[in-house]
Amino acid sequence: MYEPARELPEKKATEGDFYKSLSYLKKHYGLDLCTYRNLPYPYNILMAEREVNKKLKSKTRYRELLILKQEDNQISLTVKETFKREFGLYYVPVMPIYEMWQKPEQQACAELLTAVCAYLHIEAGISYYREEDTYMYYNYEILNDWIEDDQGDMEEGDYERQKHALDKAKKYGDFILEKMMANGFRQSLDSLIANFQAVTEFEKTSLEIAVNTWKLWQTNPETHLYKHGNNPCNGEEMNEDDYYNDDNFVGLNEYIGFIGSTNDVMSDTLFNIVNNDFNERPAFQEPQINTFFNEPMPAYTDQLAYEDKLLELITDLCTLLYNQP
Numbered sequence: 492m493y494e495p496a497r498e499l500p501e502k503k504a505t506e507g508d509f510y511k512s513l514s515y516l517k518k519h520y521g522l523d524l525c526t527y528r529n530l531p532y533p534y535n536i537l538m539a540e541r542e543v544n545k546k547l548k549s550k551t552r553y554r555e556l557l558i559l560k561q562e563d564n565q566i567s568l569t570v571k572e573t574f575k576r577e578f579g580l581y582y583v584p585v586m587p588i589y590e591m592w593q594k595p596e597q598q599a600c601a602e603l604l605t606a607v608c609a610y611l612h613i614e615a616g617i618s619y620y621r622e623e624d625t626y627m628y629y630n631y632e633i634l635n636d637w638i639e640d641d642q643g644d645m646e647e648g649d650y651e652r653q654k655h656a657l658d659k660a661k662k663y664g665d666f667i668l669e670k671m672m673a674n675g676f677r678q679s680l681d682s683l684i685a686n687f688q689a690v691t692e693f694e695k696t697s698l699e700i701a702v703n704t705w706k707l708w709q710t711n712p713e714t715h716l717y718k719h720g721n722n723p724c725n726g727e728e729m730n731e732d733d734y735y736n737d738d739n740f741v742g743l744n745e746y747i748g749f750i751g752s753t754n755d756v757m758s759d760t761l762f763n764i765v766n767n768d769f770n771e772r773p774a775f776q777e778p779q780i781n782t783f784f785n786e787p788m789p790a791y792t793d794q795l796a797y798e799d800k801l802l803e804l805i806t807d808l809c810t811l812l813y814n815q816p
Contacts, residue, residue: 499532499533500566502532504566505532505533505536505566506528506532506535506536508565508566508567509536509539509558509566509568510528510539512566512567512568512784512785513539513543513568513784515568515784515785515786515787515788516543516568516570516784516788518787518788518790519782519784519788519789519790519791520546520547520791521790521791522543522546522547523546524539524542524543524546525539525542527539527542540556540558543556543568544556547570549575550575551574551575551799552572552573552574552575552793552795553572553573553574553575554570554571554572555570555571555572556568556569556570557569557570557571559783561783561785565785567783567784567785568784569781569782569783569784570780570781570782570784571779571780571781572779572780572781572782572794572795573777573778573779573780573795574777574778574795574798574799574802576777576802578741578746578775579746580746580762580765581746581747581748581802581805581806581809582627582747582748582749582750582753582809583608583611583617583748583749583750583805583808583809583812584749584750584751584752584753584754584809584812584813585608585663585664585667585749585750585751586659586660586663586664586751586752586755587752587812587815588601588604588605588608588667588812589601589663589666589667590815591604591815592605592666592670599686599687599688600687600693600694600697602683603680603683603684603687603697603698603701604697604700604701604808604812605667605670605671605676606671606676606677606679606680606683606701607680607700607701607704607808608667608671608749608808609670609671609672609676609677609680610677610680610704610708611704611749611804611805611808612671612749613671613672613677614677614708614715615714615715615716615801616715616716616717617716617747617748617749617805618744618747618748618749619664619668619748619749620660620664620748620749620750620751621661621664621665621668622668625744625748626742626744626745626748627748627749627750630761630764630765631657631660631661631751631761633764634657634757634760634761634764635657637760638650638653638654638657652756653756653757656752656755656756656757657757659751659755660750660751660752660755660757661751663751664749664751680701680704680705680708681705683701684698684701684702684705687701693811693814693815696807696811697811699807700804700807700808700811703800703804703807704804707797707800707801707804711797714797716743716747716778716798716801717743717744718778718797718798719778719779719780719794719795719798720743720776720777720778720779739772739773739774740772740773740774740775740776741769741772741774741775741776742775742776743776743777743778745769746769746775747802747805753809753813754813778795778798780794780795
């Protein structure tokens, strides 16, 4: 079943640290585990690790069990927990909301969805493409340079169409940003919900998204997208400013954010820029929990629930705006 390595950690100290850490892990997750202590070393540890790995599996979370040596040379079990999600782009288009603001019969819905976006940007920390030093602001500047540089090689009318689309994305984006940043605007989300009369299916879905946003905000008043953001390359906790200093992975602020449109004449070019950039990087950053069992831990709670619901909310909002009538 196994072949011991030529040099193994000292048996007594390793077994003592391992089983003490295992007891903390077992209590934390509420696991019912078999006893392998009477098996020969290190087979007992290998069998225990195998069983824990099986029982840590979750339908909604990916968990990786690690056996680490701490700085004090003690052995500790550690569980790395992340989402069970495929990598995808979470880009909220704001130009459809701008167009709603221009129609009197849709202004109430536009105001409601703008308040949702205000929460996502200001409270949850989702980056906005019209603010400098954001990833998408940089990409729109690249688009602008390409349009100007290729002007002489374009077919008749192409330059005007692309330049017009880019100018619209900037102008409309500034309009929505100004609305979102208005003093006290996002705090009015609850009253906007209470006074909103949903008639069409689009309006009903808009109201549902707004209600879910309000609930998420009230149950997690101080939480944001970056609370559990870790560097996938080394596992260290990071803050928002750190994301601009590492080109080895795709940061949360880069694949989650606001953009102008997903279906104008510039969208395909914009997404090609993004995809080509991301394809050059070996990993992507995501919310992650690292639990070290070198001491007793409280009972397990889903610490990634907020981020999970936030991404579901963004997905619903993107789908709604993409299918705007």
